[in-house]
Amino acid sequence: MIVETGHFALVLAFALAVVQGVFPLIGASRRDDRLMAVAAPAAYGQFLLVLLAFLALMHAYITSDFSVKNVAINSHTLKPMLYKVAGVWGNHEGSILFWALILALFGGLVALFGRNLPKSLHVRVLAVQGLISVGFYLFLLLTSNPFERVFPVPLEGNGLNPLLQDPGLAFHPPFLYLGYVGLSVAFSFAVAALLEGRVDPAWARWVRPWTLIAWCFLTIGITLGSWWAYYELGWGGWWFWDPVENASFMPWLVATALLHSAIVVEKRDTLKSWTILLAIIAFSFSLLGTFLTRSGVITSVHAFATDPERGVFILIFLLIVIGGSLLLYALRYDRLQPGGLFAPISREGALVMNNMLLTVGAATVLFGTLYPLLLDALTGDKISVGAPYFEITLGSLMIPLVLIMAAGPFLRWKRADLFGVVHRMRLVLFVSLAVMVAGYFIAHHDAGHRPLLTALWLGLGIWLMLGTLAELGERIKLFKVPVMDSVRRLGRQTRASWGMTLGHFGLSVMILGIAVTSSWQSEHLDVLVAGEKIEIGGYELTFNGVRPLAGPNYTSLAGEFTVRDKNGDEVTQLLPESRTYASPPMTTTEAAIYARFFGDLFVAIGEGQGQNAAGQDRWSVRAYYKPLQFWLWGGAMIMVIGGLVSLSDRRFRIGVPAGRKRTAATGKSEGGTAHAT
Structure with missing residues (x-):
């Protein structure tokens, strides 16, 4: 009954999306307040209905209701609860339903937070959101029904693709869909403005x-x-x-x-x-x-x-x-x-x-x-x-x-002096060129391949990093006024300007991470028996053999490695795995990573290679040392933090017109708005 309720809720959500997409547009063109007033309640109701449909499908996954075809194909009773839940959007039908849910969520948020927009623009934005939803509901109901029943009911499901049974893949699609569907609001604003x-x-x-x-x-x-x-x-x-x-x-x-x-x-x-x-x-x-x-x-x-x-x-x-x-x-x-x-x-x-x-x-x-x-x-x-x-x-x-x-x-703005900018950035330019020259000779000696590209991207990363910091220094008049005055100016910087600084700085960190890890990573491929050692990236890895492990829905062979630093001190134990899933049958590789600020030690265990003359089992091993690998993820997160900081600036929130009026009344400048990027 819960499944049928979800299906019926999806049909009602489609009907409300049609109402939301048609009547407000007619009302906006006729200046009819009654028709325009339909937009916001329809957006709220559509979100609640599609949320009900999504929860009904999630209930079917959690309870392993294999009478639902979607669940039977993509779930299994032995699958951990996290992946039962993630399995809701880890397949075609469920992912489209999740897309529709996020689309309805953004429509509801526009209805809620866009009340300070001009009325005709507001309802047109909501109407366009409704029309987009109509397309996705039709897709669900006509070609990708997530609530379709199957008979006879199988005793067990097929399970989710083992590659998707991972925390990273459990959270990766929701964030990606939020980004994809979030752009629908910008699209709706564009069409409404047209x-x-x-x-x-x-x-x-x-x-x-x-x-x-x-x-x-x-x-x-x-x-x-x-x-x-x-x-x-x-x-x-x-x-x-x-x-x-x-x-x-x-x-x-x-x-x-x-x-x-x-x-x-x-x-x-x-x-x-x-x-x-x-x-x-x-x-x-x-x-x-x-x-x-x-x-x-x-x-x-x-x-x-x-x-x-x-x-x-x-x-x-x-x-x-x-x-x-x-x-x-x-x-x-x-x-x-x-x-x-x-x-x-x-x-x-x-x-x-x-x-x-x-x-x-x-x-x-x-x-x-x-x-x-x-x-x-x-x-x-x-x-x-x-x-x-x-x-x-x-x-x-x-x-x-x-x-x-x-x-x-x-x-x-409007007109600038290029030579004046070069003069103000002369120190940044000098340091960047020096890094390029040093990077070229180091890469030519150590890496031996693409030293020019390595040097170029190292210089560009330093150029962006120092340029971003230099621009912040100019805003706070660093070294031009007393230090405490600069500190006070730093505290008065708008969140939007901080967002630009963090965004650009984060990208510079990413560029440096990519340049270094691509040029100076070390790789070691070998076939080892228990007791043998390899050296890579300043670490010594001792292979202690392979032992079996049992997971909730898989079996595993885990290689045991003891990692020691240059001084011979043990720093960690690594357990890379080769997992075998029964439903659906698949073997996956689970690398073991010793991640540090300045570099990652990456180890993966492969297939058995028979035995040596002494009867010892031989295993293929792949080891990497990746300097500054963490800087890729860290740089991206700094960029996100910059975006969130910029978003928290009151002047860039929804409903800004009221804030703008108050700013105008107090006579304060809005000169910092250009920095929210």
């Missing part, structure tokens, strides 16, 4: 918090996925340029461009049409990611669906949403008049170049992702586009981007 025929600085201020929320969640989701791939798949890498990885990276790049573009709209009332287009493209990439993972056109551990019917439905929905919004954009383009003019060398010019590089970067990733699929469809030829393409094309675009990121905040 319907209104007006985009102004207030609109940019309203749309930025929602974009920033989505950007933060996307960053967390991508980082969790990368971290999972690093320790779960056993190959020691953290990014493979898998099409599904790219599907999340592309909207992240465009959302980053959107955040910066909205600053120009807010501060200078220009780039309005471009910002609207970015909001449309960002959500379009989110929908494209849905198509890639659920249409069957690619094969990946992340990809769920292989049914062409579902792929055709998503493709049609994709064409309607993207095509319809771009058509509306073309029809209303003439109403988006440009605002103030600016010189190429200016803060606006730097942000425009930032946008160009980010969007072209997203386009290169899109081309590399879709080209093999298009070639296969047109000619039948099978090719793969690997890391070299992405690293060369995207890397060449990121070089000027990083240069601009450090120098941009030093530029004035």
Whole structure:
């Protein structure tokens, strides 16, 4: 009965989404307050109904109700409770229901926190959110019903893909979906603004918090996925340029461009049409990611669906949403008049170049992702586009981007003096060049491969890091006023400016981590018997043999390693595992990692290699030492913290118009708003 209740709630949510998407639009066009008043209650009701449907499916998973086809295919009685719950969104039908739930959640939040918006804009945003929901409910009810029954009822389920039975993968999809769906709000604001025929600085201020929320969640989701791939798949890498990885990276790049573009709209009332287009493209990439993972056109551990019917439905929905919004954009383009003019060398010019590089970067990733699929469809030829393409094309675009990121905040609005900026950054430039030269000789001597690229990215990382700190120093007039005055100025910095500083600083930490770990990582592949030792990264690893372990739904062979430092002192014990799952049958590698601030010791155990002449079992072992690997994850988290700090600035919260009025009444300056990036 609970399952049927969930299914019925989903049908009612679809009906409310139709009401939310149609009547408020009619009311806004007729200025009918009664019809416009429908929007918010419909959004609240839709969220409650889809939440009820989601909880009904979760109940079926928790109780192992194998009469539900979705549960029978993706769950098992022996599966730990965490993965029973995570299994709700670890499959095609459940993930789409989860997407619909988050979409309804954001609609409810817009209804709740957007009450200070102009009424017609508010209801149009909610209406567009409702229309998007209609598409996903139809997809669920017509092609991907999560509540479908199965008969006869199996005694046991098939279980979840063992690769997904991991804490990282339990939390990675929810954060990623929050980021994907969060961009729907920016899209809805863009379409609503086109319907209104007006985009102004207030609109940019309203749309930025929602974009920033989505950007933060996307960053967390991508980082969790990368971290999972690093320790779960056993190959020691953290990014493979898998099409599904790219599907999340592309909207992240465009959302980053959107955040910066909205600053120009807010501060200078220009780039309005471009910002609207970015909001449309960002959500379009989110929908494209849905198509890639659920249409069957690619094969990946992340990809769920292989049914062409579902792929055709998503493709049609994709064409309607993207095509319809771009058509509306073309029809209303003439109403988006440009605002103030600016010189190429200016803060606006730097942000425009930032946008160009980010969007072209997203386009290169899109081309590399879709080209093999298009070639296969047109000619039948099978090719793969690997890391070299992405690293060369995207890397060449990121070089000027990083240069601009450090120098941009030093530029004035409207017109700036480039030579003056170079003079103010001369010390940063000198140190960065010195690091590049030193890095080249060290990499040429030690790494022996790509020393020029290593030196370049080391210099760029230091350039961005020191440039960010130097810009903060200028804001607090460090060394120009007494120290205590600088400290007081530091305390008076807006949270938005702190957000920019942390965001840029976090990226510099990531760049340094990537440069160092890519160039100076050590790898040791060997076949060992108990008692043998290997040395790597300043550590000595003693292999003590292999022992069996039993998990809740798997058996495991764990290699025992004793790790000692240069002084011979024991620092830790590592237990990499090779796990074998029975349902579904699969063997997975669980690496053991000794993570420290300056580097990771990574060990994975492979298959048995028979016995040696003395009758001892031989095992393949893969060991890595990855210097500054932690800086990748740490840099990403600093960026997220920067986004959250910026979001906490009252001037960038939803409902800002009231705050703006109070600011105007007290005569306080809002000069710091440009720094929330």
